[in-house]
Amino acid sequence: DVIFVVAAYLSAYNARAHGVHDYITSLMFNSPAGLSDAMDLAKMLAVLEMAAELETLDFRVWRQTRTGLLSYPVDSDLARAHLAVSVYLQMALKPHIIHVVGYTEADHAATASEVIESCKLARRAIENALRGQPDMTHDPAVQFRKEELLREARVTLDVISSLSPANISDPLTDVTTLTQAVRWGILDAPQLGNNPHARGEVVSRIDSRGACIAIDPKSGQPIDETARLAMLAF
Template sequence: MGWYASKGLPVEVNDSHQWSLRDAPDAVAVAAAFLAAYNAKKAGVSTYVAQYMFNNPRGTSPRNDLAKMSAKIELIEGLQNGSFRALREARTGLNSLPLDMDQAKGHLGSSIHTVMAIRPDIVHVVGYSEANYQVGPKELVESCRIAQGAIRNALLGMPDPLADEAVRARKAELLGEARFLLDEIRGIAEKGVPDPWTDPHTLARAVKMGILDAPHLFGNPTACGRTVTRMVEGASRAVEPSTGKALSEHERLRWLGIA
């Protein structure tokens, strides 16, 4: 990132949704979103493009999506000052599109309408055919037209879903859990480390210990991979494997033997 910063180029880091693509708990994705932006700022980046991938993991509800993205936005944009600004880029989840092409078109339009609630600076259009094959010129143009229609309707004016009490409550929960994870990362740093959130060894240790973890990392020698998650009412939550009981992040780390 330092090289891009030295050239005055915008930087986009997609670390957060990579965690969600591996079925991480939503709180891990929120913490990862902050860490990516924080490291960009510390590297001297002046314009940061924060990509918000909706529908990720597959099965995420629009309500939980908006809560999760609102939490990410609050943490990332809280870093803004005169030398660092963050742009919002929103997109449909790559892994969320149905195989049925007609349903995929409907899913794309619905998703784009939902993402407009966060008032993105950039809309990243995903081709509706991606579940079947790589998008071609025909599908690309058609997908953009679907997105254009959804955007046009949203801009006519719609109720603010971010004011929904359930969205606000879930956002507050995710902010609390993400901040807890960030504090845990800071707490495992070796003595003398000036900034644990930018220290490669500390961050690698956080992944190895499982502070930052995802089920798809099971078997990876550099990660923990013991965390188990389930979609619970449209949210990706850690669960106790034997009972399926949803766990808070504090409970998850305690189950892993960390906290």
């Protein structure tokens, strides 16, 4: 979850630095599929809060949400329900754009009629939310996790910034610095294990809250970003 927040911030940061005025931040829910709704929402709120720090009159952030492709059940009835529930949760962010992922994607690429059906399911969830959805963003567990992710993300961003030499005015847009952050495992993911340009050594799990956290690969105990980064040799 922390790396997701950091990567989202770096994407927005670099977009602004390179002259983008209207930036669409993509918020993919249900990824990984084991996240709880509360922890998923907290992660997205952390992304949006950090992106909001970058907003100016010349840099506008537009919120686009979507359901994670790999989270869909194969069973078509369950997949329909999953689509509707996911979109309803996404509405807590008041998105400007909703990217509807066809409910059939776990089984096959959606046909034209299935795309239309998926959009109808999403539209109903959207209409229900607009009629008076409770504000889930104020849930204490959601807010606690959001603040936790903000703190952890800033630790990682500070470490990335510290990699560059003094003559680099903006480390977070420097190609060499960002490349080192990936090669040295600061920006890492388990799926990068076979990538020659990354480490893929970070180990994660879904905790009792439904949050995706880093763990010590030897003890299996949860670790924060300070501890994880201290394990890296760079």
